[in-house]
Amino acid sequence: MLRLVSLLLLILGLTPLPASAQHVPADQPIRVVIVGLVHGHVKGFLHALPQNHDAKLVAIVEPDTALAAQYRTEYKLDPALFHTDLEETLRTVKPDAVLVYTTIQDHRRVIVAAAQLGIASMVEKPLTTTMADALAVRDASRRYHVPVLVNYETTWYSSNAEALRLVADGKLGTVRKVVVHDGHEGPKEIGVGPEWLPWLTDPVKNGAGALFDFGCYGADLLTVMMHGKAPLSVTAVSQTDKPQVYPHVEDDSTVILRYNGAQAVLMPSWDWSFARKDMEVYGTEGTAVTVGPSDIRTRLRPAKQESLAQAAPLSSQQSNSLGYLAAVLHGQVQPMGDLSSLDTNLVVMQILDAARTSAATGRTVTLQPLPQ
Known part of the structure; x- marks a missing residue:
C-alpha cells in the first residue's frame, strides 16, 4: 500500500x-x-x-x-x-x-x-x-x-501571518490589489561586510541586484496568498539611480504581477530613505496593511474606522527558521505550499526570472507552466 x-x-x-x-x-x-x-x-x-x-x-x-x-x-x-x-x-x-x-x-x-x-x-x-x-x-x-x-x-513576521490569515478566511473579500515594499538605503550604505558586498552586487552570483535581493519577499507572499498559482504575466522596470555605487546591477525595480481578477505591485529597492518590509492588501470587503514585524492596520466592512493592532504571536515552530x-x-x-516550501519557491523563481527578462527587454513576459 x-x-x-x-x-x-x-x-x-x-x-x-x-x-x-x-x-x-x-x-x-x-x-x-x-x-x-x-x-x-x-x-x-x-x-x-x-x-x-x-x-x-x-x-x-x-x-x-x-x-x-x-x-x-x-x-x-x-x-x-x-x-x-x-x-x-x-x-x-x-x-x-x-x-x-x-x-x-x-x-x-x-x-x-x-x-x-x-x-x-x-x-x-x-x-x-x-x-x-x-x-x-x-x-x-x-x-x-x-x-x-x-x-x-x-516568514517569521506575525503581521504577515495575520494578513495571510485574513485573506484565507475571506475577511477581506476577493483580493484585488496587493502592494509590497521591501528594501533599504542600499547594501553599501548600510555597511554590508567585504565578504558579502562584492557578490551581492554581482549579476551572476546574486542573479540581479535589488530585484532579486528584495523582490523575492513579495513574490513569496503573493504566491502563498494566491494558493501557489503563478501570475499570468510579469512586467518589470529596473534602473540604477546610483551607478557610481552599483555599476553592474539595478538598485531600484517595480514589478507588476497580473492574476485573474487581481494585480500585485512589488517595489524592491536599494534606494529607500529607510529600511522597510511592509505589505498592503486591498480586497472587496476590507484592507490590511502590515506595520513592521508584528503590527497590522485593518479596515473591514461594514465598519468605517481603521484599527491598528498587534498580531497574535506565532508558535515556536512558525516564529523562527x-x-x-x-x-x-x-x-x-x-512544508507544502507555505512560505518556506520548495513548491512555493519554484513559483517565486518563475516570477524573478520573468521580471529580470521583462526589465531587460522592455516587454511583458507571459508565464508558462513549469516542466514536470
Whole structure:
C-alpha cells in the first residue's frame, strides 16, 4: 500500500515528506552544518546559537580560511568545527541539515551535494539565480527524498501571518490589489561586510541586484496568498539611480504581477530613505496593511474606522527558521505550499526570472507552466 501511495504521488508530480525528515527524535535538537560564511545573515544564527535549543551546530564549511578565522575569533567557536571540503565534511559528520550561507549562485551545488547524502537544506532567499538551477534543485529533492527550504526574514513576521490569515478566511473579500515594499538605503550604505558586498552586487552570483535581493519577499507572499498559482504575466522596470555605487546591477525595480481578477505591485529597492518590509492588501470587503514585524492596520466592512493592532504571536515552530526546520525534520510540520516550501519557491523563481527578462527587454513576459 505504501509503495502504491508513493507511486501515485510521483505520477502527480508530488513527493511525500521524506522519511529521513521524520527520523530525528522530537526530543533531540537537529544537527546542522553551516555551509559558507560569505552571507551576512549567518551572523544572526551565530548570535542566537547559544540560546537555541532546536539545533546543534556540528560543523562549519568555509574554504576561505582567513574568513573562517575571523568568525572563529568573533564568536569564540571551537576550531574543530571548521572545515574546507563540503562533501568530505557531510560524509564524515552526517548532519540532519545544512544551513546555506554561500552566494546564491552556489545554492544548487550545495543543495545537490547534501541531497545525494540524504541531507536536508535550508538556504537563504532566494532559492537560486536561474530557473535551470531551481529545476535541478527540485529534481534533487524528488530523487533523494529530502526537503529543501528557503528562509525569508518576513516568514517569521506575525503581521504577515495575520494578513495571510485574513485573506484565507475571506475577511477581506476577493483580493484585488496587493502592494509590497521591501528594501533599504542600499547594501553599501548600510555597511554590508567585504565578504558579502562584492557578490551581492554581482549579476551572476546574486542573479540581479535589488530585484532579486528584495523582490523575492513579495513574490513569496503573493504566491502563498494566491494558493501557489503563478501570475499570468510579469512586467518589470529596473534602473540604477546610483551607478557610481552599483555599476553592474539595478538598485531600484517595480514589478507588476497580473492574476485573474487581481494585480500585485512589488517595489524592491536599494534606494529607500529607510529600511522597510511592509505589505498592503486591498480586497472587496476590507484592507490590511502590515506595520513592521508584528503590527497590522485593518479596515473591514461594514465598519468605517481603521484599527491598528498587534498580531497574535506565532508558535515556536512558525516564529523562527530553526524552530520551523526542526519541526519539519521531526515530522511535525509538512512544508507544502507555505512560505518556506520548495513548491512555493519554484513559483517565486518563475516570477524573478520573468521580471529580470521583462526589465531587460522592455516587454511583458507571459508565464508558462513549469516542466514536470
